[in-house]
Amino acid sequence: MLSGVVEPVQSDKKVEKVNQEILLSVKDIKMHFPIKGGLLGRTQGHVKAVDGVSFDIIKGETLGLVGESGCGKSTTGRVLLRLLEATSGSVNFDGKEIFSLNDNDLRATRSDMQLIFQDPFSSLNPRLSVGETLSRVLKIHGVKDPQERENRIKEVLELVGLTSFHMRRYPHEFSGGQRQRIGIARALILNPKLIVLDEPVSALDVSIQSQVVNLLEDLQEKFGLTYLFVSHGLNIVRHISDRVGVMYLGKMVELADSDTLFESPKHPYTQALISANPIPNPRLRDKPKIILQGDVPSPINPPSGCYFHTRCPYAQPKCREEAPEFVKTGENQYVACHYPLS
Secondary structure (H helix, E strand, O other): OOOOOOOOOOOOHHHHHHHOOEEEEEEEEEEEEEEEEOOOOEEEEEEEEEEEEEEEEEOOOEEEEEOOOOOOHHHHHHHHOOOOOOOEEEEEEOOEEHHHOOHHHHHHHHOOEEEEOOOOOOOOOOOOOHHHHHHHHHHHOOOOOHHHHHHHHHHHHHHOOOOHHHHHOOHHHOOHHHHHHHHHHHHHOOOOOEEEEEOOOOOOOHHHHHHHHHHHHHHHHHHOOEEEEEOOOHHHHHHHOOEEEEEEOOEEEEEEEHHHHHHOOOOHHHHHHHHOOOOOOHHHOOOOOOOOOOOOOOOOOOOOOOOOOOOOOOOOHHHHHOOOOEEEEEOOEEEEOOOOOO
């Protein structure tokens, strides 16, 4: 047992999901970055990186978030952790309204909400050893006794597949997979309830990716962790996620159970995204691909109505004039489309 760091839970993950206890509730969050120009530096427009996203995360589950580069999925993760100050919306985490917390309350809450970065090397201070990096985290969050900090560090390193010997080594002395394990240890050492994983395996070799994903699943099962898994790797997302949300141009266009979404997508963009995913089975490679026409519109000046109508093969006049509501179309499946696929 990892004394003082993370208390293992005995309950099964499926039991947690049946209880449907919502840990995180995101309501209509927007993140519009101002564009300044001219001699006076006045605001001339906004980049609508996140434009009205809502979802819930159930305690103990993994929610995958997918979409093309630039769709706003990573920004969404940073906004809900308040690493970026949202333009509007609300995030309720474990009964606390995150956007209304003062600095002291936010600092106390951060131990329950952690982030694992995409690039494990740039997220670590090259001038600090692993032990110093993890020790600073504990010291900032109130663990003053040096011996207690050292004991916790040794235990959490063993949990992620490293040893106490690695405490004295520096980031450049590790492989990419080992650095990501250090990043996982840094997040885990504070006993969090929620971990946002921002493309945690995209910078790793394929063989190392599977090791890290298996480690994340083992830690989740052992400690009852809740994940928001941000990625563009559909195969990994389907493997690790209980539910998957699909984003396009700052909006959530579909949300469903993992198997349901991949087997029966309702939004044309989701269908095209899955169609573009490489298929390992050669017998299924003859299935025709869906090729979207045109480029992704600019988030500075998105289209009217449905943002996807400029590339959608099924677009109708209503799609150009009216933005679709995000509505339930089946059991645990939601879609923002006037004419969802049958």
